[in-house]
Amino acid sequence: MSTRLGVEADLRRYADLCRAAIPGYLPEAGGPVHLVDPVADYLGRPGKGLRPALCLATCEAFGGSLEDALPSAVAIELLHTAFLVHDDLADGSELRRGAPTLHRRYGLPLALNAGDALAVYALAALRRTRDRLGPALAERIAAEFEFMARQTVEGQALDLGWRIDNRLDLQPSDYLDLIMKKTCWYTTILPLRAGAIAGSRGRADIEPMIRFGFLLGAAFQIQDDILNQVADGGAYGKEPLGDLLEGKRTLMVIHVLAAAQPDDRARIERFLAASRPERTYDEAAWVARCMDDCGSVGFARAFAAGIASDAESAFAAAFAAVPASPARDFVRALIPFMVERTW
Amino acid sequence: MSTRLGVEADLRRYADLCRAAIPGYLPEAGGPVHLVDPVADYLGRPGKGLRPALCLATCEAFGGSLEDALPSAVAIELLHTAFLVHDDLADGSELRRGAPTLHRRYGLPLALNAGDALAVYALAALRRTRDRLGPALAERIAAEFEFMARQTVEGQALDLGWRIDNRLDLQPSDYLDLIMKKTCWYTTILPLRAGAIAGSRGRADIEPMIRFGFLLGAAFQIQDDILNQVADGGAYGKEPLGDLLEGKRTLMVIHVLAAAQPDDRARIERFLAASRPERTYDEAAWVARCMDDCGSVGFARAFAAGIASDAESAFAAAFAAVPASPARDFVRALIPFMVERTW
Numbered sequence: 001m002s003t004r005l006g007v008e009a010d011l012r013r014y015a016d017l018c019r020a021a022i023p024g025y026l027p028e029a030g031g032p033v034h035l036v037d038p039v040a041d042y043l044g045r046p047g048k049g050l051r052p053a054l055c056l057a058t059c060e061a062f063g064g065s066l067e068d069a070l071p072s073a074v075a076i077e078l079l080h081t082a083f084l085v086h087d088d089l090a091d092g093s094e095l096r097r098g099a100p101t102l103h104r105r106y107g108l109p110l111a112l113n114a115g116d117a118l119a120v121y122a123l124a125a126l127r128r129t130r131d132r133l134g135p136a137l138a139e140r141i142a143a144e145f146e147f148m149a150r151q152t153v154e155g156q157a158l159d160l161g162w163r164i165d166n167r168l169d170l171q172p173s174d175y176l177d178l179i180m181k182k183t184c185w186y187t188t189i190l191p192l193r194a195g196a197i198a199g200s201r202g203r204a205d206i207e208p209m210i211r212f213g214f215l216l217g218a219a220f221q222i223q224d225d226i227l228n229q230v231a232d233g234g235a236y237g238k239e240p241l242g243d244l245l246e247g248k249r250t251l252m253v254i255h256v257l258a259a260a261q262p263d264d265r266a267r268i269e270r271f272l273a274a275s276r277p278e279r280t281y282d283e284a285a286w287v288a289r290c291m292d293d294c295g296s297v298g299f300a301r302a303f304a305a306g307i308a309s310d311a312e313s314a315f316a317a318a319f320a321a322v323p324a325s326p327a328r329d330f331v332r333a334l335i336p337f338m339v340e341r342t343w
Numbered sequence: 344m345s346t347r348l349g350v351e352a353d354l355r356r357y358a359d360l361c362r363a364a365i366p367g368y369l370p371e372a373g374g375p376v377h378l379v380d381p382v383a384d385y386l387g388r389p390g391k392g393l394r395p396a397l398c399l400a401t402c403e404a405f406g407g408s409l410e411d412a413l414p415s416a417v418a419i420e421l422l423h424t425a426f427l428v429h430d431d432l433a434d435g436s437e438l439r440r441g442a443p444t445l446h447r448r449y450g451l452p453l454a455l456n457a458g459d460a461l462a463v464y465a466l467a468a469l470r471r472t473r474d475r476l477g478p479a480l481a482e483r484i485a486a487e488f489e490f491m492a493r494q495t496v497e498g499q500a501l502d503l504g505w506r507i508d509n510r511l512d513l514q515p516s517d518y519l520d521l522i523m524k525k526t527c528w529y530t531t532i533l534p535l536r537a538g539a540i541a542g543s544r545g546r547a548d549i550e551p552m553i554r555f556g557f558l559l560g561a562a563f564q565i566q567d568d569i570l571n572q573v574a575d576g577g578a579y580g581k582e583p584l585g586d587l588l589e590g591k592r593t594l595m596v597i598h599v600l601a602a603a604q605p606d607d608r609a610r611i612e613r614f615l616a617a618s619r620p621e622r623t624y625d626e627a628a629w630v631a632r633c634m635d636d637c638g639s640v641g642f643a644r645a646f647a648a649g650i651a652s653d654a655e656s657a658f659a660a661a662f663a664a665v666p667a668s669p670a671r672d673f674v675r676a677l678i679p680f681m682v683e684r685t686w
């Protein structure tokens with residue numbers, strides 16, 4: 001069983017492997033500086049590399065070699081980067097990984113286009129699956145990516161729609177439905193399924209990966225929401241209280257709307273009903289304190305812990321046919337890591 | 344030989360065929376309203392359908408049936424729609440096909456996401472090529488789309504970069520290099536090549552399609568630039584003088600910078616150096632009158648006519664192996680149509 005330090009070291013090793021491979025999947029001949037520079041920008045700011053690591057390790061656990069899943073791992077990391085660029089634009093975010101967001105640095109038009117280009121390069125990387133695994137498996141993995149992309153754009157529309165419609169009637173189950181689409185498919189389910197297909201040469205039963213990936217991804221996303229609220233911005237790399245300022249409906253927002261005293265609830269509702277520029281940092285900080293008083297962060301932590309616990313049995317089902325290996329241990333060790341991580 | 348009315352009727356017939364097929368390629372089960380509505384919006388505003396028509400007719404001319412090229416035709420129309428959404432966002436455009444642009448109607452976040460979704464649906468449509476033509480030809484056509492997408496994002500970066508860098512030293516050859524990447528690959532070259540691959544079941548020599556598509560697409564784009572400048576907005580459906588207000592480096596801008604008197608040139612340079620919000624409609628109208636005085640529109644018309652003339656011989660080379668047919672006649676009739684059209 002991996003220790004906390006062990007899982008972080010393994011994560012770094014897998015992530016570095018993907019990061020080192022990425023330049024080989026980008027256009028060789030440079031291209032216009034107004035494309036090359038913004039495309040390279042986020043790629044040069046190290047993320048956790050969680051998605052490619054999960055894909056590569058799952059491939060190894062199912063008997064494949066790292067190279068079998070490398071095109072998928074690179075494709076998911078490039079696509080993730082494309083999503084970050086477009087999400088930052090949509091949310092009007094200011095900081096990403098400790099530096100200005102792409103649209104703050106290069107302006108909306110170049111950032112938007114760089115996001116599109118990253119998606120093009122992701123699909124180009126994915127098509128190289130064929131060279132290693134042949135056309136039939138490549139087609140299966142491409143179908144997985146297509147399904148995942150549909151879920152992701154639907155999830156993004158739901159998330160934005162909740163804010164546009166100023167939804168105040170949401171339940172934790174609505175939140176789980178949302179992050180299933182917006183986060184889990186691309187962050188965990190797709191990497192698990194693509195990795196298992198590649199590693200097993202298509203023989204693995206990947207159906208149980210949906211439940212395991214959902215629980216693993218939900219634990220990840222809830223912790224992400226908590227970190228956004230409690231981090232001081234330094235190690236976390238986004239603006240403090242960014243989610244609140246953007247009016248995102250997190251589990252903590254859903255909880256505090258149900259748990260706050262009527263006067264406080266009315267004030268929170270006014271905060272959420274305001275437009276983005278009308279929301280002040282001071283008022284967001286007040287909402288955050290109100291959440292502390294109501295135990296909303298504790299509720300989210302307990303919720304994530306419950307999900308992580310369920311993820312253990314889902315992992316056992318999804319990896320039942322797989323013999324013990326360091327790669328299998330790493331995937332399992334990601335479960336506690338998701339809720340314990342501070343970055 | 345098709346008449347002007349004949350080519351428009353044929354164009355409408357092919358375009359309607361693609362338009363009727365599109366719903367069968369979109370998600371069946373509806374999905375979130377904040378995704379479905381913006382995705383359907385531009386699709387419900389009839390464009391010319393030039394790209395799918397060119398793809399379908401080329402497929403027929405090379406001996407295929409319409410169904411052989413339908414997934415490609417649908418994919419290129421969906422991708423074109425995705426580009427329109429993102430281009431309108433990048434340019435801050437206000438009107439598209441006679442109504443508010445998507446981001447004016449739904450806001451930046453939903454419009455951006457709808458553009459991404461349209462690209463996802465385009466790729467999903469393309470993958471259905473396999474059902475009809477088998478994996479090898481589907482893979483060839485997918486490679487064509489990938490190459491085209493790379494060209495398009497590079498062209499977009501070049502176009503934006505010229506404005507960001509306030510380039511005043513451009514030649515007509517620079518303009519042609521730009522529109523080759525930004526317009527021709529996706530508007531004409533890809534539809535021609537994908538149509539020929541599908542129609543000939545991969546036997547056609549598609550190399551000459553690059554030259555023919557370049558000339559056909561360049562004639563189209565120059566006429567588009569002219570219409571943007573001379574149209575009153577009604578039938579054209581974009582805001583009058585939109586290109587000038589956005590600082591686009593058209594052939595007419597390149598010409599007038601070389602042909603204007605020093606004082607006028609200095610005033611045009613100040614107009615181009617200004618930021619988008621600083622440029623007034625009145626000043627754009629003055630630049631347009633200056634172009635009239637310098638014969639810049641006439642220069643662009645003559646340039647387009649020369650390109651259309653070259654396109655005739657390029658067509659003969661690209662379609663040399665193809666017997667006479669109404670579909671072949673239609674593609675040839677598009678050459679004069681490109682420079683004579685008023686919409």
